[in-house]
Amino acid sequence: MLTDCCHLGTDKTAAPAAVFPSVLASGAGGSPNWRRLDYLAHGNPRQRSAHALLMSGVWDTLQSQCQDMALVSTVAIGLDKPGSDLDLICQHPDPASLGARLCAQGWQGSEQSKEVWVLEQTRRGPDGQEWPLELYVTPSPIETLHGWRHLSLMATLLEHFGHDFYQAVLRLRRDANLKGEAAICQLLDLPGDPYLALLTLEEVDLAPIVWQAAPLTHHSRFENTLSMPRIS
Template identity: 30%
Template sequence: MPEMDSGLSHGEDEAGNAVLKEVWKLLRKLRIMELLAEYHPRLAGTVPLGIQVEGSDLDIICEVREPRRFIETARCHFGQLEGFYAVTGTVEGVVRTKINFSAGGWPIELFGQPLATEKQNAWLHMQVEGRILRLLGPGFAENVRSLKSGGMKTEPAFAKLLKLEGDPYEEMLALGRLNPEEFNAVCRRAQPYI
């Protein structure tokens, strides 16, 4: 059976742990990771980080080289679920497939592109965000949730609190390439928010 871990230790609070346990129980029940194993699925986004808010979805990233086949596989297994919808498009020269549906009270998005899951931006962002949360703690996490509850997306929320300028998605990737000393220095900018 495919590895069920998202690759991160989830939040320290019991509520975060309970939500993540609930999510893994749902994913096991739907057999998503098992049925999509050939696409190397990984749970990414806010839930593994423990910073989900009402309306957050479950983001499952996949390595997809044949979008039509991916959609047909998903339709075969999940097409009967509420709101099933699939679309493929090209963004910045990269073919991307999004499949959405709902199950167990959660909106679910399968996202595929022709790139190993551990090299996809969603995964890289989550790794950086996990490092930041471990370093800056629950106060910072609560500030991220507060901004997200107000409608801000995750990466812009982190960028705002860290006082990063420029495109927040690119800035978060750049932050992940810094050495530990530089990384910690950038994170210290957020001290008034902790």
């Protein structure tokens, strides 16, 4: 049994096999560590498939060329759907040089800005499943990037609000074809650009906040029984 993994909620409220690595299990507090992959091997079929692909040489090859690296895909928290990318972030002091090197290794990439390269590739894993990979290369520390911060927030929200919230997010992902950030912001009535709106929850104390699915509708209720924080 892994000592650095935790399930979302309890066995009754957990998102099915949506496990993620966290120092919370040790009682020390903190946030998930998306540099790890071992938890995927203990997850649902798609998580195990992603793990098999990444461990078939993809992860080690990239890790040997990056200063720091993480998987920040929704597969990490069980919110992926067929066709979802495996989103990877890489810290490198010279994105252009690494980008050119990876293009020579079969990736397709382009410079997004002076300090950002985005590279893509589709790979077939040992189980025959094809996965699109997207690699974001930047000299910035990976824990400061939106991909890391968004995934950490989504994991926290799933753990806090429980199984019904997880299922509601997953329905919006699959039925309305929404990104995870957009689905969560819709359920929590967060206006504006969902990629920015979600980050407003980083400083919010979730403890007194409850979420309930509104019966017979696609809407929800986001309530704080003490005082509703300003999150817009």
